[in-house]
Amino acid sequence: xxxxSEFLDMGGYGHFIWPSYAVVAVVMVGLLIISRRxxxxxxxxxxxxxxxxxxxxxx
Amino acid sequence: xxxxxxNPTRFLRFAAVIQPWIAAxxxxxxxxxxxxxxxxxxxxxQQGETVRIxxxxxxxxxxxxxxxSAMAGACAIxxxxxxxxAELSAKATAPIGAGFTFLALVTGSLWxxxxxxxxxxxxxxxxxxxxxxxxxxxxxxxxNAFDDPxxxxxxxxxxxxxxxxxxxxxxxxxxxxxxxxxxASVVKMTxxxxxxxMLAPLLLIGVGFTTYYLWVMLIRIRYEVTANKxxxxxxxxxxxxxxxx
Numbered sequence: 001x002x003x004x005s006e007f008l009d010m011g012g013y014g015h016f017i018w019p020s021y022a023v024v025a026v027v028m029v030g031l032l033i034i035s036r037r038x039x040x041x042x043x044x045x046x047x048x049x050x051x052x053x054x055x056x057x058x059x
Numbered sequence: 060x061x062x063x064x065x066n067p068t069r070f071l072r073f074a075a076v077i078q079p080w081i082a083a084x085x086x087x088x089x090x091x092x093x094x095x096x097x098x099x100x101x102x103x104x105q106q107g108e109t110v111r112i113x114x115x116x117x118x119x120x121x122x123x124x125x126x127x128s129a130m131a132g133a134c135a136i137x138x139x140x141x142x143x144x145a146e147l148s149a150k151a152t153a154p155i156g157a158g159f160t161f162l163a164l165v166t167g168s169l170w171x172x173x174x175x176x177x178x179x180x181x182x183x184x185x186x187x188x189x190x191x192x193x194x195x196x197x198x199x200x201x202x203n204a205f206d207d208p209x210x211x212x213x214x215x216x217x218x219x220x221x222x223x224x225x226x227x228x229x230x231x232x233x234x235x236x237x238x239x240x241x242x243a244s245v246v247k248m249t250x251x252x253x254x255x256x257m258l259a260p261l262l263l264i265g266v267g268f269t270t271y272y273l274w275v276m277l278i279r280i281r282y283e284v285t286a287n288k289x290x291x292x293x294x295x296x297x298x299x300x301x302x303x304x
Contacts, residue, residue, distance in 0.1 A: 011107050032278075
């Protein structure tokens with residue numbers, strides 16, 4: 001157990017190091033999730049717009 | 060109507076195929092880089108354990124500059140050749156670059172406090188990075204500021220190109236001015252001045268951040284293409300509705 005707390009302590013600098021890694025993780029994962037969600041919503045909106053009329057399919 | 064989507068349509072099919080591969084490569088690169096950086100690399104002889112902040116700080120700063128260069132290049136192509144994908148990829152890149160710039164500033168602050176004794180100083184490197192963040196935010200705001208998307212794209216592209224002058228200023232700020240920030244250790248004429256056990260995780264995470272950028276950019280370009288199709292369809296339906304009435 002001392003091994004783990006020693007590792008988390010990072011020579012006394014743990015409270016600078018771990019927040020750095022945390023903010024990177026939050027921003028990068030957050031941006032990925034937001035982008036995926038925006039794409040999903042747009043694809044559903046496009047389906048809804050396309051479905052009732054416009055039989056001439058694009059392509 | 061056909062030729063307008065021809066290029067993006069082919070691109071979308073290509074993007075859907077390579078996206079899972081890019082995702083897997085990104086997770087593998089960043090995962091192995093984090094493992095090496097946190098468990099398999101030594102503490103610095105001067106900076107102690109805080110040197111581990113480098114493994115996220117330096118790649119974030121690289122990506123902040125890389126994304127801006129990519130965005131400005133895409134804006135130039137969009138302005139000169141009116142290539143539709145170039146404009147969309149610039150628009151898709153901006154929030155990712157802004158995110159990395161923000162991360163470089165925050166992790167730098169968390170590294171500066173224990174090593175320099177301050178969260179922030181108004182010196183050349185830090186101030187020019189803050190200007191870069193405002194350039195990204197200004198580009199995004201200007202892009203959305205017009206009712207006509209074409210005008211927004213053109214004005215914001217010009218802003219991005221003018222702002223590109225800041226990129227070499229950031230890169231060489233540590234050589235041109237006296238600053239607290241240390242000069243380059245990896246990208247320099249005499250080769251990297253950093254031990255292999257620290258260079259390996261740094262490069263793995265750097266390449267991993269690059270593939271992350273490609274991954275999220277593909278998603279965001281697919282979103283922008285879809286949003287454009289929706290706008291076109293809505294306009295067409297509104298037009299046919301008016302002519303029938």
